[in-house]
Amino acid sequence: MTATTPQFRSPTPSEQLSFSAPQTELTVDVAIVGGGIVGLTLAAALSASGMQVAVIEAQTAAAAASRQRAYALSLTSGDIFKGLGLWPQIGPHICHFDKVQLSDGDYGRVVQFLPTDLGTEAVYYGAEHGVLMAALQGAIAAAPTVHYLCSATLGETREQGNWVVAAVTTPEAVVTVRSHLMVAADGKGSLLRQRAGIGNVGWRYRQSCVTTVLEPEHSHQNTAYERFWPSGPFAILPLPGQRCQVVWTAPHAEAEAILALPEAEFMAELERRYGHHMGQLKRLTAPAMFPVQLMQCDRYVLPRLALVGDAAHSCHPVGGQGLNMGIRDAAALAEVLTAAYQRGENLGSVTVLRRYERWRRLENWVILSFTDGLTRIFSNRVLPLVALRRGGLWVLSSLAPLRRLALRLMTGRLGRVPQLGRLGQQMPD
């Protein structure tokens, strides 16, 4: 089948959207539900292929970009953004982690990950949601093949031959969106996943995570600290402008109590867990609390449906992996779809979509198991496990090859790196 085969061709301009009418039709190759970082990365990655793409986002563009969260962004995610040509917009506004330091409570042995371990310019990056979203929204606004439907409500979806037809209500029109494939990038509560009845395995941890942004008295020196306490991991990540993001995990009741503390007591508790490396710490944002869970879908694809990002999986925030896995999902799915499109294959067929599932589901299992193992081994006081993890830290700090292996896993450089990531690896910071 060739790219011009009528059944799976791209829509012609006359089939595409006219927004003037309140009732209108939009025919595309791929409709992405959810315009968060993962959905927009997929749209940006598909935009160069010639495919017509719709992004259906529930919030306004400004609201979708306004989430107050900063991420530990892996080298491979950075490489994918470089491969997309977005580094000039992102690079100047993020922070390089020049050192990542792991430790176990008060145990003196620390493990340090350095850029020299991998021969890179940073170990990780610290990036804010708004910075990544602004770059991605800019990219898709400049792409004539991407239609961005914001403040959109996804109504009924039904299959019609090789198409999936969705009723989408926006403030301007009721749009009938026809596509060969719908992608669920709509986050962990994914409506599309629920409607498709895709099951999952997983569990809620008996922990929640408290976040806040701090301004330290002394420079953070681009160092990220992950300190494991029996109550849960505690991370301080450097951000641009000499600020730091705290990700503080604790059992639910304790997290709730922490959240309710007056500021001075909150800061005193925080310093007990962190120390005084950066002098006096000032709180810049009110703390927020998030539940923590592990979830992996039984399948990532069905005919005419693929799941990416948190719609497909979610993990404990330890090690900063969730978004990074989703960005690799998006780059991998774009690569699979682009190749299929060039060969004139049916983008919604399970034969095509399983190439993506086989690639990403297993790799995500490895990361989910790794973060789960870390949490279980470190979040307890059982003596044999304390001895085991301290021995593990000792081995990790002493054996450079093992440290490099762990770092390659955490930075997304183990496993099959998407082509966009390999392209970005060759580009400078």
Ligand SMILES: Cc1cc2nc3c(=O)[nH]c(=O)nc-3n(C[C@H](O)[C@H](O)[C@H](O)COP(=O)(O)OP(=O)(O)OC[C@H]3O[C@@H](n4cnc5c(N)ncnc54)[C@H](O)[C@@H]3O)c2cc1C
């Ligand atoms: C406290 C905390 C810290 C974290 N830190 C890190 C980190 O350091 N590094 C890391 O890699 N990960 C981190 N994560 C995980 C990361 O936040 C998620 O993995 C990531 O945001 C998932 O992105 P997504 O685009 O798949 O989903 P989301 O960010 O949830 O985006 C989903 C989008 O879909 C839209 N949407 C939802 N439903 C619909 C619908 N029905 N119709 C249309 N649109 C819809 C939403 O409005 C949203 O824009 C952290 C998570 C938490 C809670």
